[in-house]
Amino acid sequence: xxxxxxxxxxxxxxxxxxxxxxxxxxxxxxxxxxxxxxxxxxxxxxxxxxxxxxxxxxxxxxxxxxxxxxxxxxxxxxxxxxxxxxxxxxxxxxxxxxxxxxxxxxxxxxxxxxxxxxxxxxxxxxxxxxxxxxxxxxxxxxxxxxxxxxxxxxxxxxxxxxxxxxxxxxxxxxxxxxxxxxxxxxxxxxxxxxxxxxxxxxxxxxxxxxxxxxxxxxxxxxxxxxxxxxxxxxxxxxxxxxxxxxxxxxxxxxxxxxxxxxxxxxxxxxxxxxxxxxxxxxxxxxxxxxxxxxxxxx
Numbered sequence: 001x002x003x004x005x006x007x008x009x010x011x012x013x014x015x016x017x018x019x020x021x022x023x024x025x026x027x028x029x030x031x032x033x034x035x036x037x038x039x040x041x042x043x044x045x046x047x048x049x050x051x052x053x054x055x056x057x058x059x060x061x062x063x064x065x066x067x068x069x070x071x072x073x074x075x076x077x078x079x080x081x082x083x084x085x086x087x088x089x090x091x092x093x094x095x096x097x098x099x100x101x102x103x104x105x106x107x108x109x110x111x112x113x114x115x116x117x118x119x120x121x122x123x124x125x126x127x128x129x130x131x132x133x134x135x136x137x138x139x140x141x142x143x144x145x146x147x148x149x150x151x152x153x154x155x156x157x158x159x160x161x162x163x164x165x166x167x168x169x170x171x172x173x174x175x176x177x178x179x180x181x182x183x184x185x186x187x188x189x190x191x192x193x194x195x196x197x198x199x200x201x202x203x204x205x206x207x208x209x210x211x212x213x214x215x216x217x218x219x220x221x222x223x224x225x226x227x228x229x230x231x232x233x234x235x236x237x238x239x240x241x242x243x244x245x246x247x248x249x250x251x252x253x254x255x256x257x258x259x260x261x262x263x264x265x266x267x268x269x270x271x272x273x274x275x276x277x278x279x280x281x282x283x284x285x286x287x288x289x290x291x292x293x294x295x296x297x298x
Contacts, residue, residue: 002044009133012036022046023061030066043068051085056093063094071096072125075116078103087116098125101139182276184239188231191224226258230265233257242276245269 006013014029026043033041043066045059063071073096075083090096099120101113104127113124127139231239233254238244245251251265258265 005133021061022058023065026062027065047074051089056089059090059094070098072098072100073122074100074102076102077113084115084119087120087122091120091122096120096122098123100124100126100128102128104129184231184234184242184272185236187272188228188239191228191231195224226260226264227268229258230254230260230268242269242272 003013003015005011014025014032016025016028022045029043030041043062045062046055071094073087073090075087077083087099099116099122101116101124104113113127116122117124124139126136128137129135234245238250238254245254245265246269248262251262251269254260254265255262
């Protein structure tokens with residue numbers, strides 16, 4: 001897995017397999033990096049979700065030969081109390097400067113973050129909400145606190161959006177939306193941008209007030225994929241002129257191509273039309289009308 005990530009990031013990964021002792025591999029890897037003129041070396045040790053004394057001794061030996069400037073403990077917060085136990089044992093045997101928390105994509109998991117900090121008295125440096133590099137970032141305690149308290153995390157939401165959109169393009173999209181000229185092509189582009197920003201449940205949890213309202217509600221991220229399948233099954237002409245989709249034969253063709261039902265397609269088209277009317281009314285200063293359903297939402 002590390003080698004795969006290294007290839008994706010164009011970062012060389014030194015490995016000798018599982019034969020030699022880990023401390024020997026670490027020592028030779030650091031030498032190769034030094035000979036190659038690299039500025040930084042990350043020594044990755046075997047993962048553990050429970051306390052294993054043999055592996056703790058192994059970590060001590062790796063630390064002795066590598067003499068690191070910084071040691072980060074990676075914890076899977078899904079394991080709950082196990083994560084706390086591992087952090088406590090790791091501190092006693094090898095010590096560390098900070099932590100990296102993975103799968104921190106739910107407000108409830110913020111409790112694990114608070115526990116490991118309390119037990120180890122070490123800060124959380126980085127956090128990950130998924131397996132993609134775009135879901136790995138610095139850890140901001142104030143933002144996590146806001147999400148736990150249901151206050152949202154607007155700054156992270158804004159940053160995620162800014163990473164995915166061009167400012168001028170976003171402004172042009174907004175003007176089309178408010179004028180009622182927003183097409184399925186625009187809608188498809190926005191859906192694809194949202195998918196790149198991360199899981200829908202995580203994004204909604206960043207909106208102030210929504211975190212508590214959505215507690216216990218299952219957010220199906222596959223729903224976007226189903227809507228996307230219907231939109232991509234449309235012709236370019238149909239995406240640019242949704243009125244053509246009122247023709248039942250076109251709806252049947254799209255349903256066959258996307259694995260949906262004709263009723264699903266017709267419902268999507270109807271909801272999209274309602275959204276267009278609502279945004280056009282708002283653009284004219286007509287205030288906020290009754291919200292239509294989210295396109296594609298059952």
